[in-house]
Amino acid sequence: MHIHMFIGKRFFLGAIALLFLLIAPVSVLADEAKTVYVTSTRVNFRTLPSTEAQIIETLNAGEEITILEKLDSGWSKVVRKEVQGYISSQYICEKSEYTAVELVEWSEVKNILKTYTPIKVYDIRTGITYQIQSFSNGLHADVETLTKDDTAKLLQTYNGKWKWDPRPVWVTINGRTIAASINGMPHGGGTVANNGLNGQICLHFKGSTTHNGNRSFAQWHQDVLMEAYNAR
Template sequence: MRNFSLFVIIGILICLCIFPVDSKANEQKYDDDDLPISFEIEILPWEVAKDILPKYKKFIVIDVETGKQYQVQRRSGSRHADVQPLTTKDTKIMKEVYDGKWSWKRRAIIVKVGDQFIAASMHGMPHGGGALQNGFPGHFCIHFYGSTTHRSGKMDKLHHLMILKAGGKEEEYLHTVDPYEMIEFFVTGLKYQDPHLLKVTIAENKTSTKLKKMAKSFTYFRITSMSFLPVEDLEGQLVLEVPVEVKYHTDKSGKVTKNISMILIKNSVMDRWRIDSEHFFNQIQGKN
């Protein structure tokens, strides 16, 4: 009996050597098309997105930075989507995303509709009319690639940047931005005290942290005039100084109008423009 068992074991071992078992033979293989949800974030033009999100369509908004999500409904809008939070609970979550204060600040979002994830941008300021019982006094706007504003009929540059951020194309886009547009993004970062915009527009150095702290003190900041050179004349340059007049307000300084210069730098001709944060900080502090 023991000899029989020995022969069986030897036979099994021989079979395993001749016909090795494929450990993956019983595993289910899934192609992307087999998955119930597509995890690809699409950057779709407004002309396509508006048909995916017709009037009264309900969908989910996912905030890129916080991961918080809430339901909304498209109510109207021809050049972009005019949207309302679906319920009081959704309004509460949306307000949490904006740190408890409604704001025109643009935020990168992902719109989830069915099994699609679409890159988009929104602001958080109630305006106009609203029809839902949701505690939200009006509606807000969601922009997709190629969306324009109702008033100007032009694409909003910051919405465009946020859409590309949501779609993972922000850095690629920033390599195409000229220095004057980079200054616009930087000033918007100061205006809205937006740490992400400041991070992607400045050259990190020993004063970067101080600058980000300073930004929190501004209750108002804008450029009232700026000197321009033709963009084509900047080819090959690694440093550019741009004279500007700025107006800003802090609780300590009150209203200030000042002529300063913005210095932008590249590390190489293949690099993109960044604001010299140390020079800017010293200019505002009156050290230069």
């Protein structure tokens, strides 16, 4: 009987130790947990870190979630409403970055937007980032991508087909993140060689307009940049 009690006690202590090992990593992650924000619309919250995994819920820009761990695979383990799951890391950001987005008049933007200076662009709907530069600041900014990789990323936001349709973006200029609208149809001339972009594209800010006076298209850009601002 003593032997059975001894074996039972060892089994019980072993089970406790195993349980501790399983729980301990989660506790460490919980201590490091922090609130982050969804930066795009229709972002899938999944059961596993895979685009093939079951969708728990579809989230929209501005919704809060708690991040437990950022994985090397490009996914983050998160908690929402006490449900644990995964979300693509490119669609979340910390509050300090999220709340910094500004709505700035084009007349003011022109004072800080220096030509031939790299600008980071964040596409709201896809989470894709790339770089551009302006070479002319007239009725709006005439811009071009810096490299072939930047051009490929821009084209990716348009599903591989160039279009005039404006897209909501955040652009970072001198440390300030500003809501803007960009189109995806290369036209006219450019100044950057070997970037894979045959011409230039247009970047609009609050109050900017078009070269040809097309009011409906200019308003479309204004509506889209408000989408970018409201996604902050």
